[in-house]
Amino acid sequence: MQAMLKEASVLGSKILDFILPFRCPVSGELVDHRGGLSPEIWxxxxxxxxxxxxxxxVPMPPAYENIEVFEDMxxxxxxxxxxxYDMARARLKYSDTSRKLILKFKHGDQLHLVHSLTPFLTQAAIPFLTKCDLVLPVPLHPLRLLKRKYNQAAILAHAFAAQHKIAYAPDMLVRTKHTKPQTGNKINRKSNVKNAFSVNPNNKITLNGLNVILIDDVFTTGSTANACAKVLKEAGAHKIFVLSVTRVHHE
Ligand SMILES: [Zn+2]
Structure with a gap:
């Protein structure tokens, strides 16, 4: 009887796969794999x-594009x-389309979007992927976490760390200040996040000499990344690589 039930449930999930094919999370068109984006969105x-x-x-002005070696740019x-931080990388510019992806993931409870977004993190992480010991998310303040129900950066960081088999420490950093949503110019943002983060004193992992990947969904002015990197280095971390899906490009 149990074997029959098991078979029935396997059959059930196959039927679900059949009747619920994969769809592009933005356009709704059918796609061939989970997390896939339709050609139009891509x-x-x-x-x-x-x-x-x-x-x-930050993308550099076109005048620089003739330089073949980008090392010193x-x-x-x-x-x-x-x-x-030592290096910040993102794969996409923050445009209408990438914004739609991020907003659905962040506010639309569409957590399956992690399958669409993680490949972009992997591509952006190429310069430092093999040099890292630990993956951390940029934390949300507990009050915001309560309101939003999940930390989108932690969902991304967890999926990325699992895929690349790197240790993941979701509670390493804590947000001690309930900052206003990040709007305004660079100077406002900088003072907004000043002293907003600290290393969790209860954390069991010692940061001494570790190379850390710090993950957020969007890299805006870098003030948040910088504030986090500062406390991580004060706690002994060696290098901090900031990794995001998209990057706002300030002209
Ligand atoms: Zn720069």
């Missing part, structure tokens, strides 16, 4: 080029005020 995505600041990852901001 072609509307705006990918970040190779020609970027090697620290913060540094934007003015990183040159004048080097951030606490």
């Amino acid at each position: 072609s509307a995505l705006d990918f970040i080029p190779d020609s970027i600041c090697q620290i913060c990852g 540094k934007c003015e901001h990183c040159n004048d005020n080097p951030p606490a």
Whole structure:
């Protein structure tokens, strides 16, 4: 009887696969694998080029694109005020289409979108993927977590860490200040996140000498990443690589 029930449930899930085929989370069109994006949505995505600041990852002006080696490319901001993190990378520019993906994931309870977004993280992580010991999400303040029910950065970080078999420490960083939603210019954002993060004193993992990947869904001005990297380095972390799906490009 139990074997029959098991068979029935296997058959049931096969039927579900058959009657619920995979759909693009943005256009709703049929796609051939879970998390797949339809060709129309895929072609509307705006990918970040190779020609970027090697620290913060901001696309550099076209005038720089003739340089074949990008190793020493540094934007003015990183040159004048080097951030606490070592490298920040994202795969997509924050455009209409990538914004739709992120907003559905963040506010639309469409957590299955993690399957669409994780491959972008993997592509963006190529420069440091083999050098890392630990994956952490940018934390939400507990009050915001209560309101939103989940931390989208933690869902991404968990999936990314599992896929690449890197240790994952969701509670390593804590958000101690309930900051306003990130709007406004760089200076406002910087003061907004000042002293907003700390390393969880109850955490069992010692950060000494570890290379850390810090994951967020969107990289905006880098103020949040910088504030997190600062406390992680103070706690002994060696290198901090910031990884995001999309990056806002300030002109
Ligand atoms: Zn830069």
